[in-house]
Amino acid sequence: MGRAPCCDKANVKRGPWSPEEDAKLKAYIEQYGTGGNWIALPQKIGLRRCGKSCRLRWLNYLRPNIKHGGFSEEEDSIICSLYMNIGSRWSIIAAQLPGRTDNDIKNYWNTKLKKKLLGKQRKDQRTRAASSLRQEMNRKKENFMTTEAIHVLHSHQLQQPLAFPAVIPQQQAHDVEDQAVIIAGKLSADDQQANGNSFNNHNSLYSCDISFGEGQACENPLSMASCSQQCSPSSYYPIHGVIANSNIPCYSSFLFHELNGMEYINNFHQSDTLQSFSGTDTVNRSTITGTSPESTSWGDTNSLVYSPIVSCYEICQQPIQQSCTLEKSSYFRMQQETVLQ
DNA sequence: AACCCTGGCAACCGCACCTTC
DNA sequence: GGAAGGTGCGGTTGCCAGGGT
Numbered sequence: 001m002g003r004a005p006c007c008d009k010a011n012v013k014r015g016p017w018s019p020e021e022d023a024k025l026k027a028y029i030e031q032y033g034t035g036g037n038w039i040a041l042p043q044k045i046g047l048r049r050c051g052k053s054c055r056l057r058w059l060n061y062l063r064p065n066i067k068h069g070g071f072s073e074e075e076d077s078i079i080c081s082l083y084m085n086i087g088s089r090w091s092i093i094a095a096q097l098p099g100r101t102d103n104d105i106k107n108y109w110n111t112k113l114k115k116k117l118l119g120k121q122r123k124d125q126r127t128r129a130a131s132s133l134r135q136e137m138n139r140k141k142e143n144f145m146t147t148e149a150i151h152v153l154h155s156h157q158l159q160q161p162l163a164f165p166a167v168i169p170q171q172q173a174h175d176v177e178d179q180a181v182i183i184a185g186k187l188s189a190d191d192q193q194a195n196g197n198s199f200n201n202h203n204s205l206y207s208c209d210i211s212f213g214e215g216q217a218c219e220n221p222l223s224m225a226s227c228s229q230q231c232s233p234s235s236y237y238p239i240h241g242v243i244a245n246s247n248i249p250c251y252s253s254f255l256f257h258e259l260n261g262m263e264y265i266n267n268f269h270q271s272d273t274l275q276s277f278s279g280t281d282t283v284n285r286s287t288i289t290g291t292s293p294e295s296t297s298w299g300d301t302n303s304l305v306y307s308p309i310v311s312c313y314e315i316c317q318q319p320i321q322q323s324c325t326l327e328k329s330s331y332f333r334m335q336q337e338t339v340l341q
Numbered sequence: 342a343a344c345c346c347t348g349g350c351a352a353c354c355g356c357a358c359c360t361t362c
Numbered sequence: 363g364g365a366a367g368g369t370g371c372g373g374t375t376g377c378c379a380g381g382g383t
Contacts, residue, residue: 039368091371111349
């Protein structure tokens with residue numbers, strides 16, 4: 001059985017408070033106090049409001065010495081610092097900022113400070129990732145080319161460029177850094193013929209970018225891209241992989257037959273806070289669109305700290321069910337490039 | 342000018358905890 | 363001890379203003 005409502009919702013007014021209501025509430029509380037019972041307060045005053053609503057109005061708006069807007073740099077840093085340490089405990093954070101209410105701080109964080117902070121962190125992170133990634137990938141590339149067999153992303157079913165969002169499992173998400181790897185696969189003669197000269201230079205460097213989105217974890221792109229049936233070495237395609245990181249949600253796009261596919265990538269990169277995606281699944285001849293729900297996990301402070309660097313390439317090396325292997329002699333080149341703005 | 346989109350913010354909702362009886 | 367009522371809190375919703383098309 002549910003709990004009894006605190007008031008008769010049918011007989012209470014809702015929505016914005018009028019100046020008259022504000023004046024009544026303010027005058028009464030300044031003269032008599034709350035009486036320790038918010039539920040009974042509106043009846044005493046003659047307000048058709050819920051007691052909880054009166055309390056909220058008083059605490060967030062009417063009580064003396066309330067400050068609205070105009071957060072200082074110092075306040076920003078206090079909020080950020082406390083948020084990093086204790087998360088979304090707004091009442092505790094508000095207690096450290098005289099004149100500020102938890103609701104005000106919460107709104108300020110959600111609408112401005114979060115974006116401001118993330119923008120700064122991304123900039124810093126990209127700068128760091130650019131150098132560390134190049135070093136790491138150079139090292140891995142050497143190892144990669146000497147491996148006897150390799151797992152190859154593959155989909156011989158795909159006859160046209162395909163882009164779709166991939167989702168990294170949450171348990172992996174924190175391991176994946178903002179970086180990307182491109183793997184260009186061996187193309188069959190048929191493929192090359194079918195695609196004109198586009199694939200003649202299949203060892204060419206395919207550029208790659210990082211895409212950010214919000215709120216959507218990723219599934220292992222490899223499992224999504226790997227072949228679902230027995231495959232032949234002649235049907236490997238260039239693979240374009242994009243992985244973005246951590247708890248900043250990500251989208252991945254890959255399996256581009258040619259550079260024309262980059263237009264799909266561009267679709268993903270219109271902004272750092274991309275909220276939706278679109279592409280074309282030519283296997284099913286359908287348009288792929290989607291929307292990432294706003295993340296509600298900002299309480300997880302990991303979302304605001306740097307995650308260890310794990311490249312897409314490392315994921316590529318993990319054994320994958322249904323993946324294919326190739327002799328290194330039949331094989332191709334892995335190139336990577338990050339495009340860090 | 343009309344419409345759409347987005348950001349900001351006040352207010353609401355529901356749950357958990359606390360207090361009282 | 364536990365039921366009922368009150369309070370506090372964080373997440374979410376919905377309205378509105380402003381900017382863009």
